[in-house]
Amino acid sequence: MEALGRAGIFLAQSAIGVPSREGWRLWLQQMHFVGVLSLAIVLVSGLFIGMVLALQGYTLLVDFGAEQALGQMVALSLLRELAPVVAALLFAGRAGSALTAEIGLMKATEQLTSMEMIGVDPLRRVVAPRLWAGFVALPILTVGFSVVGIWGGYLVGVEWLGVFEGSYWSNMQSSVSFTNDVGNGMIKSAVFAVVVTWIAVFQGYDLIPTSEGISRATTRTVVYSSLAVLGLDFVLTAVMFGGL
Amino acid sequence: MTDAPFIEIEDLYFSRGDHEIFRGVNITIPRGKVTAIMGPSGTGKTTLLKLIGGQLTPDKGRILIDGQDVHRLSRKALFILRKRMGMLFQSGALFSDLDVFENVAFPLRVHTDLPDPMVRDLVLLKLQAVGLRGARHLTPAELSGGMARRVALARAVALDPELILYDEPFVGQDPISMGVLVQLIKRLNQALQLTSVVVSHDIKETLSIADYLYLIADGQVVAHGTPHTLDTNQDPRVSQFIHGEPDGPVPFHYPAEAFYRDILGKASIQR
Numbered sequence: 293m294e295a296l297g298r299a300g301i302f303l304a305q306s307a308i309g310v311p312s313r314e315g316w317r318l319w320l321q322q323m324h325f326v327g328v329l330s331l332a333i334v335l336v337s338g339l340f341i342g343m344v345l346a347l348q349g350y351t352l353l354v355d356f357g358a359e360q361a362l363g364q365m366v367a368l369s370l371l372r373e374l375a376p377v378v379a380a381l382l383f384a385g386r387a388g389s390a391l392t393a394e395i396g397l398m399k400a401t402e403q404l405t406s407m408e409m410i411g412v413d414p415l416r417r418v419v420a421p422r423l424w425a426g427f428v429a430l431p432i433l434t435v436g437f438s439v440v441g442i443w444g445g446y447l448v449g450v451e452w453l454g455v456f457e458g459s460y461w462s463n464m465q466s467s468v469s470f471t472n473d474v475g476n477g478m479i480k481s482a483v484f485a486v487v488v489t490w491i492a493v494f495q496g497y498d499l500i501p502t503s504e505g506i507s508r509a510t511t512r513t514v515v516y517s518s519l520a521v522l523g524l525d526f527v528l529t530a531v532m533f534g535g536l
Numbered sequence: 537m538t539d540a541p542f543i544e545i546e547d548l549y550f551s552r553g554d555h556e557i558f559r560g561v562n563i564t565i566p567r568g569k570v571t572a573i574m575g576p577s578g579t580g581k582t583t584l585l586k587l588i589g590g591q592l593t594p595d596k597g598r599i600l601i602d603g604q605d606v607h608r609l610s611r612k613a614l615f616i617l618r619k620r621m622g623m624l625f626q627s628g629a630l631f632s633d634l635d636v637f638e639n640v641a642f643p644l645r646v647h648t649d650l651p652d653p654m655v656r657d658l659v660l661l662k663l664q665a666v667g668l669r670g671a672r673h674l675t676p677a678e679l680s681g682g683m684a685r686r687v688a689l690a691r692a693v694a695l696d697p698e699l700i701l702y703d704e705p706f707v708g709q710d711p712i713s714m715g716v717l718v719q720l721i722k723r724l725n726q727a728l729q730l731t732s733v734v735v736s737h738d739i740k741e742t743l744s745i746a747d748y749l750y751l752i753a754d755g756q757v758v759a760h761g762t763p764h765t766l767d768t769n770q771d772p773r774v775s776q777f778i779h780g781e782p783d784g785p786v787p788f789h790y791p792a793e794a795f796y797r798d799i800l801g802k803a804s805i806q807r
């Protein structure tokens with residue numbers, strides 16, 4: 293409970309405020325580290341997941357002669373569930389752990405303390421750009437995941453298994469609602485972005501500054517983020533699609 | 537310039553967990569002088585600097601810097617006060633993502649609007665003073681411990697602060713740079729009328745530059761005075777430390793049970 297309180301104050305002190313020109317530059321730099329450098333793993337995973345979905349979906353649907361619904365199935369699975377959740381899990385492993393280790397090492401080598409003594413607030417200079425980069429990068433990565441996943445489904449379903457291309461796209465178009473499916477998926481992704489980045493950055497800032505402390509905090513980032521994402525996904529799905 | 541002391545530490549108590557580090561410490565640091573705080577390892581000298589810098593909060597007592605109570609300031613006011621201080625860390629604490637030049641330029645870039653050519657000149661002047669102008673393109677990982685500390689000193693004085701806190705500045709310096717560093721601290725103090733606080737246990741070097749010394753042991757100030765008065769002090773705790781004697785009231789060994797019991801074990805003694 294005490295740690296949650298500290299984490300709350302930490303978030304409020306670092307995330308709220310108007311960035312300076314230097315702040316924008318630092319944010320862009322972090323967008324590169326947490327966003328652009330996570331692009332490869334997220335897109336490749338999206339492609340494979342879309343391909344697997346199409347393969348599994350086809351074998352199931354073809355028994356009922358409903359393989360025309362493949363596009364709809366792939367798109368809804370990705371937009372509502374798999375893209376926000378899997379992208380967030382990958383993001384926690386790729387970018388979250390790196391954020392924790394980087395900030396933790398800065399703390400262990402007294403870089404944060406020396407920054408404070410120079411009269412620069414590390415919450416504004418180090419933490420805020422990383423938090424905001426995470427908040428913005430993950431939803432964008434999620435969009436990329438969905439797009440590539442749907443294309444992967446097309447490759448397997450249409451190009452390989454021979455589903456009629458027209459029905460793949462038109463069924464998808466007619467059944468996917470922008471607000472309900474795309475919108476809710478993006479809301480999920482935004483929530484996961486805040487939670488995962490918050491956990492990662494706070495774990496780095498709050499760790500015990502030893503090599504063992506850094507290793508434990510990095511592990512905690514991945515474990516807590518994954519559990520938080522999966523738990524919150526159930527809650528959000530229940531609210532959005534379960535009629536709660 | 538007034539004669540009022542720059543830093544006043546009044547009745548300071550601080551503990552970490554059950555371990556009491558300071559028990560009623562009173563220290564006055566005069567303006568424009570070099571004040572040394574000495575004591576055996578583990579007496580909390582670095583902790584004292586962190587308390588002065590407002591990074592730690594005392595359990596009791598207060599610390600006034602130029603009349604302002606450090607621990608009653610708002611976060612913003614504390615950061616404004618810190619612009620008037622420089623601190624040299626034991627490890628150097630250079631920013632590992634910036635090279636030597638940018639490390640020294642960092643305080644200038646964040647706190648001033650100086651144009652780039654002027655920042656460059658100022659940085660090179662500071663690096664020249666610590667003898668590392670040629671190392672400006674190196675990264676902190678390429679520096680030795682002693683060099684990193686000298687770059688950190690250049691960074692600490694980049695904004696020409698009124699107060700500099702030195703945490704063990706002489707550790708790990710070779711004899712040549714040690715001599716230069718001692719001179720540099722002295723010269724900086726005299727030329728810029730800085731107030732300097734040096735935390736150290738290098739007795740010879742510290743005695744040679746300090747105007748006034750405080751000796752801390754067991755959480756309290758055990759003696760204070762000019763280098764000369766401490767050198768001739770008859771208190772066994774003071775003379776043991778100043779003359780580096782292994783036997784005396786300050787034990788060399790960390791508290792432990794009797795050596796023979798530890799080695800032979802309780803069972804063998806009973807038999």
